[in-house]
Amino acid sequence: MNRRQALAAAASALAAAAAGCDAATTPRAASTPKASPSPVKPSPSAAPTLPTSLPPEIGTGPLDRPLVALTFHGQGDANLVGQLLSELNAGGAHVTVLAVGTWLSAQPAMAKRILDGGHELGNHTQSHGAIADMSAAQAYNEINACAQTIKRLTGSIGTWFRPSQTQHSTATIQAQAAKVGYRTCLSYDVDSLDYTDPGPDAIVRNTLSAVGNGSIVSLHFGHPGTVTAMPALLDGLRQRGLRPVTMTEMLSR
Secondary structure (H helix, E strand, O other), rough: OEEEEEEHHHHHHHOOOOOOOOOOOOOOOOOOOOOOOOOOOOOHHHHHOOOOOOOOOEEEOOOOEEEEEEEEOOOOOOEEEEEEEEHHHHHHOOOOEOOOOOHHOOOOOOHHHHHHHOOEEOOOOOOOOOOHHHOHHHHHHHHHHHHHHHHHHOOOOOEEEEEOOOOOHHHHHHHHHHHHHOOOOOOOOOOOOOOOOOOOOHHHHHHHHHOOOOOOOEEOOHHHHHHHHHHHHHHHHHHHHOEEEEEEHOOOO
C-alpha cells in the first residue's frame, strides 16, 4: 500500500469515512475600508453532514467513489477570480476555496459569490505568512483573524483550514486550528503547480496525470493560466469518470 492509499484508507474509515502555496505571493491589503455585505445565509441543502470523527489532517479522500476535490488557495486579482468562478460554473464544478483573510476583507463581495456558486469557503490564514515558523500564539492569531473575517461576511467560520506556505500541518498548527474551531487541517495529494505559472497545458497535465478517486487537488486563484486551463481540466476529469465536488461532499456519506 502506497502513502496515498494509506491516507485514503484512513479517510475512508472515518468518512465512510499547503508548500503548494506561492511563498513569493504577498497578500494585498485594502487601500480604503470597504463596507461589508450582510452575512450570507447558507442553503441547508449545501451542507452535507460530515462524520463525527475526522483526523487532524486530511490529504486525500475515499478511494471507493469517483469524486475529486479541487481546492483553491484564495487570493488574487478579482477579475481573474471572477473569470475562474464563471468557468467553474460553466463546467458544473463545485470546489473548496481557502481564502486569505486580508484578500477577503479587500474583496468582501467574493464571499457571497463563492457560496452562491455552490462552493465552500474556508480559511487560509489572515496574511499568508509561513505559519510553520510561527509561535503557537502567532499561529492562533493568523487562523483566528481569518476565521473572524469569514464569520463576519458569511455568519460562519467555515469547515476547513489550510495552513499557508506549507503542505502539511504541524502538531502546533493543528492544536491552534482546533482552538479556533477547525478540527481538521486540509492538505492535498495532487499539486497542479499552477502558482509557478507553467502554462495552461502543463497545469492540465500535472493534474490529470496524478488524479484519481479521492484526490485533493491544489490550485490557486490569481493566475491566468489556471483560468485558461479550467475547461480542459474539467473535461479531462469527466473523461476519466471523475466528478469535482466540495471537500464536505467528498467526505460525507
